[in-house]
Amino acid sequence: MTEPVDTVLVVEDEVPMRRFLRAALASHGFRVAEAGSLREAERAVTEAPPQAILLDLGLPDGDGLDLLRRVREWSTAPVIVVSAREREDDKVTALDAGADDYLTKPFGTSELLARIRVALRHARAQGGSAEPVMVIGPIRVDHARHEVTVGGAAVHLTPIEFRLLALLAQHVGKVLTHRQLLREVWGPRATQHTHYLRVHMAALRRKIEADPARPRWLATEAGVGYRLRDE
Amino acid sequence: MTEPVDTVLVVEDEVPMRRFLRAALASHGFRVAEAGSLREAERAVTEAPPQAILLDLGLPDGDGLDLLRRVREWSTAPVIVVSAREREDDKVTALDAGADDYLTKPFGTSELLARIRVALRHARAQGGSAEPVMVIGPIRVDHARHEVTVGGAAVHLTPIEFRLLALLAQHVGKVLTHRQLLREVWGPRATQHTHYLRVHMAALRRKIEADPARPRWLATEAGVGYRLRDE
DNA sequence: CGCGAACTTGACGCGAACTTGACGCGCGGG
DNA sequence: CCCGCGCGTCAAGTTCGCGTCAAGTTCGCG
Numbered sequence A, B: 001m002t003e004p005v006d007t008v009l010v011v012e013d014e015v016p017m018r019r020f021l022r023a024a025l026a027s028h029g030f031r032v033a034e035a036g037s038l039r040e041a042e043r044a045v046t047e048a049p050p051q052a053i054l055l056d057l058g059l060p061d062g063d064g065l066d067l068l069r070r071v072r073e074w075s076t077a078p079v080i081v082v083s084a085r086e087r088e089d090d091k092v093t094a095l096d097a098g099a100d101d102y103l104t105k106p107f108g109t110s111e112l113l114a115r116i117r118v119a120l121r122h123a124r125a126q127g128g129s130a131e132p133v134m135v136i137g138p139i140r141v142d143h144a145r146h147e148v149t150v151g152g153a154a155v156h157l158t159p160i161e162f163r164l165l166a167l168l169a170q171h172v173g174k175v176l177t178h179r180q181l182l183r184e185v186w187g188p189r190a191t192q193h194t195h196y197l198r199v200h201m202a203a204l205r206r207k208i209e210a211d212p213a214r215p216r217w218l219a220t221e222a223g224v225g226y227r228l229r230d231e
Numbered sequence C: 001c002g003c004g005a006a007c008t009t010g011a012c013g014c015g016a017a018c019t020t021g022a023c024g025c026g027c028g029g030g
Numbered sequence D: 001c002c003c004g005c006g007c008g009t010c011a012a013g014t015t016c017g018c019g020t021c022a023a024g025t026t027c028g029c030g
Helices: A015-026 A038-049 A064-072 A088-096 A111-124 A159-170 A178-186 A194-208 B015-026 B040-045 B063-074 B088-096 B109-126 B161-171 B178-186 B196-210
Strands: A005-011 A031-035 A050-054 A079-083 A103-105 A133-136 A139-142 A149-152 A153-155 A175-176 A218-221 A225-228 B005-013 B033-037 B051-058 B079-083 B101-104 B133-136 B139-142 B147-150 B153-155 B174-178 B218-221 B225-228
Touching: A005 A133, A005 A178, A015 A031, A015 A088, A015 A111, A031 A038, A038 A064, A038 A079, A050 A064, A050 A111, A064 A079, A064 A088, A079 A088, A079 A111, A079 A178, A079 B178, A088 A103, A088 B109, A103 A218, A111 A159, A111 B088, A133 A159, A139 A159, A149 A194, A159 A194, A159 A225, A178 A194, A178 A225, A194 A218, A194 B063, A225 B063, B005 B015, B005 B040, B005 B109, B015 B033, B040 B225, B051 B063, B051 B147, B063 B079, B063 B088, B079 B109, B133 B161, B139 B161, B147 B196, B161 B178, B161 B196, B161 B225, B174 B178, B178 B196, B178 B225, B196 B218
Parallel strands: A005 A031, A005 A050, A050 A079, A079 A103, B005 B033, B005 B051, B051 B079, B079 B101
Antiparallel strands: A133 A139, A139 A149, A149 A153, A175 A225, A218 A225, B133 B139, B139 B147, B147 B153, B174 B225, B218 B225
């Protein structure tokens, strides 16, 4: 049971800032991965998922929030946004998009480190580690490509179907309640429309089950929710 | 089965600030509990555990960090520190003491609310406070998977049976009265239908007892309630 | 402006789960 | 000794949740 070294991905285009962050993190025992653009960041995050992400919003090739949202589809790894923008709107947007914290430049090293510790504490308590590609039996969910295959054959899923499957895959074996699924996919105001689930789960079964009437993978727990069998 | 309203405990001694916070929170659908001192806060937190805590550090009767540490010993409820002190040391100390976020006054309403949403999101993702899996003799109750096994074999329980068993398992060895069981499973309006219990307990025994006529685990305390033996 | 994909909404049948009532048993007290 | 009470059992009867289908409705795109 040796303490694993956490790696932090730094997404930042300005070189001096990047060097500063690298030094601060490395000197406190973190492994540091770096990306100077969205493209690089996306590659880094899928190829070697880090334990935490420091994300600068002012990137040359696009909005950092896009990356954030993309990552949030399959990973719960903590993301701390580091930005020069200190308008409240920016903060709210980022936090609601899935960021775990928002730090405005300039900031102190020790505060940054403390907030990283908080983020890692949360991630550890929660446990679930996520891979960009998940395999359950014959079902393969590739988040980077946004693609699902069953037994090697590509399957087209609608946005809602994809999100449902992704959520279930993220918690293989566990039951997700109606409420949880509805909140994640349709938003907090739709937690009683359980009929949505019936319709879309049926559609999902038609696409990923050999015999949709006798589901082998997508199990329903009557009165509770749905579950993706692991086995 | 109604949508639960999250309650936020505001620990703050200055009245105007408290009123401001109360207004901001209440108008966004939160229930608000208030405390003006450490003493009050401690009482509030143990008597009616809130889903999140807003903690001001400058309290008249002691350091807010003491409260934080005390609470952290038994609860993981998110704590957001709200303080006028903006020295980095203060932030680091609070965060390392278990705070989930640190906001310096003055701050905007919308940012505060966004950060509360983040905190609640974390708390929810982390799941209930209960142990995920309980073991009583050969009986295994796995909450996350919503699955019960007896001697290794999976047993299918109906929703009501599952909730009954889960309740009893949560208090192994202790007697749960008819009233308690009925209230938890059927709601407060059904506390006199003790016949429900007889029927469903019988069904439960058929599924988890080797000899349902001579129950080894699910004991009945005549005139009082039921109990799950801890051997 | 029209088309198609995706989503919402409603109706319906089926089976599981729950409720309800009748009955028998053991036990303790009148 | 018999009666009442609480419990377990069983078998109806009824409700409820789920899956299915199909008819709207919305929305983006050509």
